Amino acid sequence: MTEKILSRNFDVPDSHTMRVYREHGGYTAWEKAKAMEPAAITEEVKKANLRGLGGAGFPAGMKWSFIPKGSTAPKYLVVNADEGEPGTFKDRYLLERDPHALIEGMLIAARAIDSHLGFVYIRGEYVEPWRVFSGAVREAYEAGLFGKNIQGTGFDFDIVIHRGAGAYICGEETGLLSSLEGKKGWPKIKPPFPAIKGAFGQPTIVNNVETLSCVPHIINRGAEWFAGLGTKTQGGTRLYSLSGHVARPGVVEASCSVTLRQLIYDHCGGIRDGRQLKAVVPGGSSAPILRADEIDVTMDVDGLRNAGSMAGSAGIIVMDESVSIPHALMVVARFYAHESCGQCTPCRESTGWIYKMVHRIVEGKGRKEDLDTILDVAKRGAGTTICAFYDGAVGPYISYIEKFREEFEALITSGVHA
């Protein structure tokens, strides 16, 4: 079993307090980073092969390096704590059980990109995580870790906590920024990218909670150590959220090189009630579904991409034989139709249309041409929109039908669920 890094304090009593965090080695990375050149911090994170853990898997150090060199504009560090991808609940654990790791990661990242103001955008429904994290921020201010001239270093950093209002799209990097600016949470058209023109028109880095929580460990124990924990292209461990029909659902920390089979059977006790595994969604609802015979795949970004799916947010939804795949697709399609922001035409119009078609099939009123229409509509819309939301919706539309076509066809012919 892998060494626990991100979740090492999860079961320690009062792990959310600064006292306990310090007792377990907290804020020593910040002590080290204070003395480092900002560029050296970024370089270390690059070498560690830290990938964005919110869903896109973009190399974090490279993202930081996109901030224009020598820019005198204010630069913002934004933490994406909107965790909205269905099947994902690991940031909630980090905010509730190890908030100071995020705070320390923010301080180090802020120093690396020369930011003096950070925003933490917390999902509105996350009341308890918000409450706990706010307490940790208060502690950090009291300890002089936030504010002006932090610990006499001459470095200023303040933090604003912003609560979301319940839209999935506000977890999309630029939708989040629009929302943060007080506007409707519409993703921004790129270019310009946030590192050039982000929040309030200034250079901005948006990182996920888990990504930043990795940073103190990289500084403390070195990039090589971190990189060595994972695969060639992705360093470290990550938190997997397992839900659905496993015996022991929950958050599991493991290397990026762990396989899906190991997670389900070794970490979570296999399928509940001795049933058969039918399908797995490996990276949040937007990741294409895998059949039971496709789970010998490593969970890193590239491994899952090669398997035709996506590491995404590492939200693993396990479905046993009791699940009707058409019904599951209807639930997912309803979600995307409900959450499409409506900005781009292909997404706005076809998420609703596809939901109506799948709904009709599930109600036993499907027509034989429906499946090809859904596949065609999904493929035509893919890659035509401002943000990745629609491509995320297309993942399930196509994979559920292509991998379980007989089940859909049987339902259309007989009107009865398998």
Added chain:
Amino acid sequence: MPRLTINGKEVEVPAGTNLIEAARLAGAEVPHYCYHPGLSVAGQCRLCMVDIEKVPRPQVGCNTLATDGMVVNTETERVKETRRSIMEFHLINHPLDCPVCDQAGECWLQIYYMKHGLYDPRMTDDKVHKPKAVPLGPHVMLDAERCILCSRCVRYCDEITRTGELGIFNRGDHSEIGLFPGTALENKYSGNVIDICPVGALTDRDFRFQVRVWYLDRAKSVCPGCARGCNIEIHTSQRRPHHNRGRRVARIKPRFNAGVNQWWICDAGRYGFPWIDDESRLTTPMMSVSGRSTGTTWDEVVVAAARALRGHRPEEIGVIASPQMANEDLFVLRRLLDHLRVLQRDTRVLPREPGDEDDFLLRADKNPNTRGAELVGLVPVSGGLDARGILAAAVQKRIKLLWVFQHDLLASAWPESEVHAALAGAECVIFQGTNASGTSARAHLVLPSAAYAEYDGTFTSFEGRVQRFRAALPPLGEALPGWEILARVGRALEADDPVFRAERAEHAFNGLAAAVPAFAGLSYRALGDTGLMVRS
């Protein structure tokens, strides 16, 4: 200046040009809905996809800037297929309203479906329904289910008028354009959202259901509503005279002029045309015979006017011309007054209410040609009388012949009693104008003149831009262009100035260009559609 290749054609475009505009310069049309050159880029409709060499998939033309060496293709099979898909997405929830929709005939959903769609419809499920016929303000009607959510109107209110009344509410395929609570779309430029709406979502409450757009005729013109000189198009209904409640002018639309109004006009200009077809229009020359005004012929009224002018000494004649008149009218009048040696002349009559003005288009001076009148010299000469002085002289019976153009002096800022006394004091009052008023009712001779929509001419804006307006209609009844009436009077006076033999407005303009240095070198041909500045 980046050089790039579009559809095999090499073009050089200014830095910062996007691929829609660059393609236009290369003679290729990239279909689009949300992009508008006067607004920020939204990139929402996803229709303007083009292929760029070495880029894996089509990109939106609106948000992609032309760069040196770029190779763009707007007509690959992949691009055409993408357009077809996007058209289908735009139309799946669009109601089949075309037979009853006011936009039909000038709707970009219809146009692009025929050009880029032509797929077989596959959507058989229920469409999303949204509110219909929702008034957003005094001029604009919203049909939310026809809307394709391009957000042009929202961006217009945010960026151009900066009034921010509109937003997109709700989400996904339930998204809807609407007003923010407590607001109405009643800013002074609200009608422009109707023009930029590419579909039948925002229609003109004034124009709705009046006439089908394919029955309209169009003429390029200039707004006479203020000194700005916004370029407009006059749309007339002449082919189906029973439509549009019998009125000939159906609507006014802005016409692009980069140096004046760009794409926009104000609501006052847009909706300020009913007087052209109003019942108050003067359509027959009138002469008062023993206190009773009766219709007569042009020949008789012109002879009567010439007799009256000849029958008074120059110092007994006062002329109040109008800055509503064209440069051509004013120039012929100037020549006539020179011939008669009349020095008492002015054009400026103060309005009762001062005009509204802002930092966008509206000017306080509600006349289109005040500058032209000044340049032509229809201003008080030194030691001469201004308009009010002329009226005062008429009261004192020093002015015996009063010739008033277009103004209703009784509706001016000056005391009515004073104006009444002046009109009563003059032996002869000649009124030349388009519409009956208290002033025309007191005239002995009435010379009905054509409205600006009914003849060719030019106005000079407050900035000194000389711009052509063109006849959209024949003059109503027996009305004639102002310059022609004045030329007839000149001929009746046997004046030998060639300007009185002008057969077309252009002849009068050429005379003006030859005589007044500010207009030197200008011609109708040189003015073109967007005008030229006078010489300073």
